[in-house]
Amino acid sequence: MGYPVLNVQSVTMAFGGLRAVDDVSFDVKPGEIVGLIGPNGAGKTTLFNVISGYLKPTQGRIFFHGDDITGKPPYDLAKIGIGRTFQIVKPFAGLSVLENVMVAALLKHPSKKNAEANARAVLEFTGLLDKAHMPASSLTLPGRKRLEIAKALALEPSLLLLDEVMAGLNPTEVKETTGLIQQVWDRGVTVLLIEHNMRVIMSLSHRVIVLNYGEKIAEGSPKEVAENPLVIKAYLGEEMAV
Amino acid sequence: MGRKFYASISVVVLLFLVVPLVVHDTFYLRAVTEAIMWIGLAVTWDVLAGYTGYLNFGHGAFFGIGAYTTAILMVHKGWPFFAASIAGGAMAGLGALIAGIPTLRLRGAYFAIATWALARAIQQLALILDITGGPDGMRLPPFLQPRFFFYVMGGTVLIIFIVFWYLFEVDPFGLKVKAIRENEDGAMAMGLNPARIKTKVFTISAVPTGIIGGIYAYWITYIDPPSTLGDLVTDQAVVMAVFGGLGTLIGPAIGALIISTFKIYFWAYLSDYQVLYLIILGGLIALSVVFMPDGLWGTVYGKIQNARLAGSKEKR
Numbered sequence: 215m216g217y218p219v220l221n222v223q224s225v226t227m228a229f230g231g232l233r234a235v236d237d238v239s240f241d242v243k244p245g246e247i248v249g250l251i252g253p254n255g256a257g258k259t260t261l262f263n264v265i266s267g268y269l270k271p272t273q274g275r276i277f278f279h280g281d282d283i284t285g286k287p288p289y290d291l292a293k294i295g296i297g298r299t300f301q302i303v304k305p306f307a308g309l310s311v312l313e314n315v316m317v318a319a320l321l322k323h324p325s326k327k328n329a330e331a332n333a334r335a336v337l338e339f340t341g342l343l344d345k346a347h348m349p350a351s352s353l354t355l356p357g358r359k360r361l362e363i364a365k366a367l368a369l370e371p372s373l374l375l376l377d378e379v380m381a382g383l384n385p386t387e388v389k390e391t392t393g394l395i396q397q398v399w400d401r402g403v404t405v406l407l408i409e410h411n412m413r414v415i416m417s418l419s420h421r422v423i424v425l426n427y428g429e430k431i432a433e434g435s436p437k438e439v440a441e442n443p444l445v446i447k448a449y450l451g452e453e454m455a456v
Numbered sequence: 457m458g459r460k461f462y463a464s465i466s467v468v469v470l471l472f473l474v475v476p477l478v479v480h481d482t483f484y485l486r487a488v489t490e491a492i493m494w495i496g497l498a499v500t501w502d503v504l505a506g507y508t509g510y511l512n513f514g515h516g517a518f519f520g521i522g523a524y525t526t527a528i529l530m531v532h533k534g535w536p537f538f539a540a541s542i543a544g545g546a547m548a549g550l551g552a553l554i555a556g557i558p559t560l561r562l563r564g565a566y567f568a569i570a571t572w573a574l575a576r577a578i579q580q581l582a583l584i585l586d587i588t589g590g591p592d593g594m595r596l597p598p599f600l601q602p603r604f605f606f607y608v609m610g611g612t613v614l615i616i617f618i619v620f621w622y623l624f625e626v627d628p629f630g631l632k633v634k635a636i637r638e639n640e641d642g643a644m645a646m647g648l649n650p651a652r653i654k655t656k657v658f659t660i661s662a663v664p665t666g667i668i669g670g671i672y673a674y675w676i677t678y679i680d681p682p683s684t685l686g687d688l689v690t691d692q693a694v695v696m697a698v699f700g701g702l703g704t705l706i707g708p709a710i711g712a713l714i715i716s717t718f719k720i721y722f723w724a725y726l727s728d729y730q731v732l733y734l735i736i737l738g739g740l741i742a743l744s745v746v747f748m749p750d751g752l753w754g755t756v757y758g759k760i761q762n763a764r765l766a767g768s769k770e771k772r
Contacts, residue, residue, distance in 0.1 A: 266645070292647035304642030306635050308703075316628075317635045321647040326628045347765060365646065 217280035218243050219373050219404045220265070225274030227257070227264050227428075234260040236428035237274070242373070247395070247405040249419035249436070251412075253448055256425040258408045259301055262377055265406075266298040267291045278373070292321060297371030299362040301378045301408075305350040312337065312346040314361055318368035333368055340364040340394060356387045363391075367398065374398060376407040380414055392418060416440070424448070465618065472610050476603045483724075485602045489609050489675070491716040496613040496668045497689065498696040498708035499620060504661040505694075506702030507624055508654060509637030510560070511568045514575030516689035518548040518662040521578065522669025523684040527594040528587055530674070537599075541670030548666025551578075552659045560654045572690075579685035593680025596673055605675040612671060616664045620705055623660070633657055634703075692719075695741045701751025710753050715740075 220242040227235035235257045242248050250258050263269040265276055267288040275284045283291060288298075306314045315333035316326070323329045337343040340360050345353065353361060359379055366374055376395070380388050392414055399405055409415050415422060415436060422439040424432040426448040432439050439445055479485050501515045522544030529535040529543055559570045582588045624630035632653060635643040640650050673679045692715070700711020715737070722733045748755055 268641070268644075287649070288641075288644040289647050289649045292645060298645050300642070300645075304639045304645070306638035306642065308638050309631075309634060313631060313634075317631055317643070317648070318646045320628050320632070324628065326626075326631075329628065365642075369647065 217277070219246075219279060220406065221277040221280075222261075222265065223275045223277070225261070225264060225271045225276065227260050227269060228272040233428050235264065235271070235425075238425070238428070238430045239274075240423050240430065240433060242404060242406055244372075244404055245399075245402070246420045247399055247407070247418050249415040249422040250406060250408045250425065251410070251415055251422060251439075252425035252431075255427075256448075257428040258425055259377055260428075261425070262298065262375055262408065266296060266375055292369050292371075295370070295372040296375065297366035297369045297373070298375040299359075299366050299377055299379060301381065303358045303362045305353070305358055305361055307349070307351040309350060310347050311342055311350055311353065311361060314350050315364050315368045318365045321368075322370050336364050336368045339397070340367070341390075355382050356384075359383065359391070360394075363394065363398075367403075372402075372404060374403050374405045376405065376409075378408050378410065380409060380411045388414060412440075461621070465614075469614065472614065476606055482602045485606055487717075487720045489602070489606045490720065491713055492606075492610050492613050493668060493672065494692065494696060494712040494716040495709045496609075496616055497665065497693040498700065498712040499613075499617060499705055500661045500665045500668075501690075501693045502697040502702055502705070502708040503620060503624060503633075504657050505697065506704065506707075507630065507633045507637065508657045510654065510658075511694075512571045512658075512661070513568045513690055513694075514555075514571035514573075514578075515661070515665065515693055516687065517571075517575035517578045517685060518551060518665035519669035519672070519689050520582070520679075520681075520685035521548045521551050522666030523673040523679045524582060524588055524594070524669075525666070526670030526673045527596050527679055530596055531594060532587065537674050541667050541674070544670030544673075545663040545665075545667035548669070549659050549663040551666075552662035553655065556655045556658045560651060560658060575685070575687075575690070579681050582681040582685050589680075591681065593678060593683075594673075596677050596679075598677050599674060600677075605671065609668070609671050609675070612664070612667060617705060617709070620660075625705065692737065695737050695744075697751075698741055699744045699751055701754030701757070704753060704757065706757075707751045707753035711751065714752075 218241040222238060222240050225235055225238050226233060238261060252258055260269065264271045267286050267290065270285045275282060277283065278294065278296065306317065312330070312333055315336050316329045319329040319332040319336070323332050334343065334346065337346055340363060342357065342360055342364060345357065350361060363379060379391055383391060388411065395405060395418060419436050422434065422436050423430060424439055424445050431444045431448060432442045475488060476485060497519065501512065505511050522541070525544040525547040526540040529540040530537065555571070555574050559567055562570055583591055588594065624633065632648050635646065635648060636650050636653055643650060669684065696711040696715045697708035699715060700709065701707025719733060744751065750758055
């Protein structure tokens with residue numbers, strides 16, 4: 215049982231000549247919250263797409279609790295415990311909020327009755343229970359982001375991949391969502407999150423990994439990474455690093 | 457399944473059993489049989505279109521494959537009717553499995569075009585093969601018993617409706633299918649395999665359609681490529697389902713009932729203006745899509761749902 219939850223080994227994702235992810239390796243250990251940061255276009259979401267099965271890496275392997283999951287499709291990964299949210303949220307707009315989460319809950323609870331009960335519990339945990347019967351399309355952005363997280367949680371994952379869940383939220387909403395992520399972590403879920411909001415990264419992450427132009431340029435505690443001149447240069451440009 | 461469902465089905469079954477005892481004029485009996493047939497065709501089209509989001513413009517091919525399989529087995533191999541029509545359904549199902557491989561990976565309009573094209577290809581096949589009788593079509597052994605066909609068509613469509621109700625409204629399968637319609641990538645993240653589910657629904661929509669085609673063949677006693685493999689079967693089923701309300705089972709049933717009744721009376725009393733029927737149908741679907749996109753039943757049901765939601769909110 216000494217395996218890391220996630221082990222990314224020399225993963226490269228190339229589109230023709232463009233290396234969106236270039237030879238990236240890192241671990242995520244059980245019980246960690248790891249932040250994945252980098253300027254726009256650094257390859258963070260592409261890396262998520264590779265880890266969560268939407269893309270097959272050009273090179274490299276990915277291991278989940280020691281098992282090789284390289285190239286496995288998203289639906290297989292959901293079954294073994296990887297939950298993922300999307301930067302541009304993907305709700306089932308024509309279905310109710312409850313039905314949205316039920317679809318996910320059906321994975322671990324195949325009977326409609328049990329799935330509904332579990333879905334309700336998740337809705338309560340994420341503060342969406344009062345909207346259970348509203349169509350998902352009627353939710354505002356913060357509601358949709360919450361629903362996205364609720365759906366991923368209903369899969370009962372051991373690893374949760376969060377892609378910019380704070381984007382577009384006001385400070386109060388950011389605080390609430392940060393609290394939610396902490397509660398999720400308290401329940402024993404390992405979290406890997408992409409974020410641009412540095413405050414959130416600093417307050418939540420145990421470790422931070424930095425990407426730039428597809429390559430990993432730094433890794434360490436939030437403080438170490440914040441003071442790393444390579445990281446500062448990547449975000450702010452050459453002059454600031456000096 | 458709920459008590460309301462059993463109650464409604466019992467009423468329908470009762471009405472259904474009583475009809476031939478009350479209706480002696482064979483014209484009316486045949487009219488009702490045809491209406492029931494269209495309910496079957498509209499509902500089977502809708503499970504792939506409304507529930508899954510895949511518009512099959514070759515749906516009529518399943519009908520025609522069922523019709524021709526039944527005819528060939530009865531005429532050339534001497535099979536009895538029931539076995540032949542089941543085989544018709546099986547062949548249509550096989551057709552769906554094969555056709556699904558290249559087409560289900562296409563989205564939206566491309567799927568519609570590809571299925572339409574495949575249906576045309578099958579129509580051509582029936583025109584050139586000897587075993588199908590080519591352009592002359594096929595004559596089945598005559599069995600002119602309107603009551604028999606009323607019961608067979610009605611019983612078949614009733615069973616189809618009940619099975620579909622279970623699969624798509626009661627069982628979680630319906631929810632999974634709708635999730636795929638709403639967002640395929642999102643559905644994959646929820647553990648759903650879209651290719652597998654779409655193939656299942658495609659086949660589930662094809663088999664009953666083939667059986668209905670087989671019943672039609674024996675009922676009408678004569679089939680040919682234009683009537684069983686042409687565009688019209690698909691087109692009418694589509695209009696009925698859209699007009700009635702996609703994404704439900706009751707919607708297409710209501711749409712089929714209204715439009716086939718209209719059609720039969722048009723044919724009976726306004727046969728000089730036959731061509732108008734199709735023009736009116738075209739206009740109807742255009743107006744439906746613009747002004748009533750949820751269809752007749754969809755709009756009514758939506759209003760009931762909204763009233764219920766508003767009512768429960770006020771109670772707090």
